[in-house]
Amino acid sequence: MAPGLPPAMDRPHFIGIGGAGMSGIAKILAQRGAEVAGSDAKDSATADALRALGATVHIGHAAEHLADDASCVVVSSAIRTDNPELARAAELGIPVIHRSDALAALMAGLRPIAVAGTHGKTTTTSMLAVALTELGLDPSYAIGGDLDAPGSNALHGAGEIFVAEADESDRSFHKYAPEVAIVLNVELDHHANYASMDEIYESFETFAGRIVPGGTLVISADHEGARELTRRLAGSVRTVTYGEAEDADVRVLSVVPQGLRSEVTVELAGARLTFTVSVPGRHYAHNAVAALAAGAALGVPAAELAPALAAYTGVKRRLQLTGEAAGVQVVDSYAHHPTEMTADLEAMRAAAGDGRILVVFQPHLFSRTQELGTEMGHSLALADASVVLDVYPAREDPIPGVTSELIVEAARAAGADVTPVHDKADVPAVIAGMAKAGDLVLTMGAGDVTDLGPRILDQLSK
Template identity: 35%
Template sequence: MNLNNIHNIYFIGIGGIGMSAIARYFNANGKQVSGYDKTKTDITDSLVDLGITVTFSDDINNLEDRYLNPETTLIVYTPAVPKNHAQLNYFLDNKFKVLKRSEILGLITENSFCLAVAGTHGKTTTTSILGHLLNECNVDLTAFLGGISENYNSNLILNGDKVSVVEADEFDRSFLTLSPDMACITSMDADHLDIYGDASELIKTFEAFTKKLKPNGKLFVKNGLPLQGITYGIEDNADYSAQNITIQNGAYVFDVKTPKTVLKQFKFNLPGRHNLSNALVALAMSLEYGLPQDQLVKALASYKGVKRRFTYQIKTDDLVFIDDYAHHPEEINAVHQAVREMYPKDKVVAVFQPHLFSRTQDFAQDFAKSLAQFDQVLLLDIYPAREMPIQGVTSDWLLGMIDNKNKKLVTKQTVVQYIKDSKAKIVLTIGAGDIGAEVSKIKKQLLNES
């Protein structure tokens, strides 16, 4: 498909974090962009501010005439959209060009030097660090991010088209549509078992992704993963290793051992060894791309993070409120490690909203263990996203498995009172559902603002 011949692009699920980045990209490149989403959000509001029309009804009659010509219109949809969606079926039945988000990303990036970030955890943070490093070093690039960068207040970095930086998403095997020049794999923990069935199938798909690299492409893998590539790790014998790590004024200061030398005194402001690992592989990819050390030192020090990735909402002497997207047991473990490293003596209350009935069922025991580590646990109902309920799989069922006396099932209406009653200095909200929309409300109430 020649994208130059496409004038109109309609997104089904335009408010999704990955979809909206592509919508921004095409809008900036002069295409007519419009789309549907189920609910109005800050993201859809920001798209409207750019002049993009967003509708919240899947009625075909809502579509502008320009989007009804299959010769000049491309339809992009997210796999999260239900199969009975009226607009999607109309476009399929009427022979429109209809592509998944991952397929259009493959088309956009195929003629650029593509750096892809894969892994069951860490994709968004690593991609945003990598995009920021390249941008600060004046690389001609476009970076599609799976979160809102604090540096750019956007999920798109647009500064040219010679290089592309993308998240390579394993959900629905989407990343197999990419053909990167460089790729990294941060982790391969079992997830999306509703798609894969078991962990071995997930690993096979990651192996298939490594074969999508262009000839002479470079693969970076976290040390210990069962894949061949350039390895990276924290304080170990990997090809790239973070060494001499100290914490100074809440930031990591460390050296990077490369296959050839040791580079001194990098500074990174995000807490948690998982985030340090993400920074390390972004540095490794940048160095292998050919960027100079002195510029990378400055660029990494100026990186601010991604919204909902260990994001400080309140940070005072008496109260710290942190919000994080963690929705898998390993991600919750990483958040726990980070908060204990930064606040080893303070009481921590964690508010968790499980995401998906299937994920909760598949990893119930692991969720129970990861949550039990906090001083107090407040559990919200499961966020269903694209799923129907599974009989017996509830937050109350999960709560019973958590080996912690200080635990409670709460609602969005009661959660703040329980947080206040806990007398905890450190408050965490964790989850990938609509808990993110509650954060500003919780913050206001904790600060006693109207």
């Protein structure tokens, strides 16, 4: 049986409780019997899902939202120091803990699998959670996205396995002590926190060093950043590599596209396994192989886990079909880094057949746009036409001279057909004027561009 409540977390208050990472921790604590409360900037389906579990969710941030008897206040790196609830916690002497410490406490006493990497964490964590559940192992899990309904990003299970997405963006994944760790890839991102690739490598080395004695690191044999990390670790931890490289321990022999699915054949421990991945794209097939290798490292029979992976049919915002109107499909993509953008566009190209790919792209973060705007523009050149919105700031303040025009200019220089649109309300009409039956529209980015999908469908229907 899974353990109960961590010490001092029986009455937690979450600032930003509606966020992907925060809501998952709040949900597990509520399921373990804690009196959960918190606040968020706006109401949401996630907030409603938490209320259904008995949590108290306030809308807006105010000192009076924090109960005097709260046992702790949970924050993420996105919470600013001038938050009134944080100030009230200081006045009352209520302990403030980072969400990563809260998640680490929830994993204590269990067999954790921590999924890390610059791209693909949410998908791989979800694949493992779904497949292990399919096998009746009843895992606990905390994911950075919803599987099939608001609030489905986390679960308190009765089994001994805990699958968690491990976020490198603020180095919070250093708090975990997994039995099995996955590193999917290693690239420079999160420029506000990392100044160089050396800093990134050092951070991932620290994460790998947190694997418990006798544990296993599952790491890509194909991605150059991951191979460099493996070289730097130099045998300091038991390592299982996966991929198409000839020296991979778990060798990907083939990935055969079948519409919006793939058939994958691997060689593992001298045996060949062929199984179905129910989402399109080679990168998702590789995520599934990473999940297979991790489960096997934990002792789950690969021959049972491989077919169970087919039960995963996607996670919200990861190439999720929003709908279809006038013969045009609208698909939502969370891709916001050039590598992710390229991978999703290539997957959609394979799935679209003779249809055109039209992209509505919203850059995420000024710092990322400043560092990777040119590469984002080059990725958009893989689409037949694109609309580029203004930068979604999220937690950042504007950087002088950094706008989405950097991406537009780079895309045009690469030969792309790009239209800048500064008012999101104009996008549905712009796309409806471009799209034809058989086309596929991709709303892409980590901000609120996802909201445009239904509006585009409405406009197409007229």
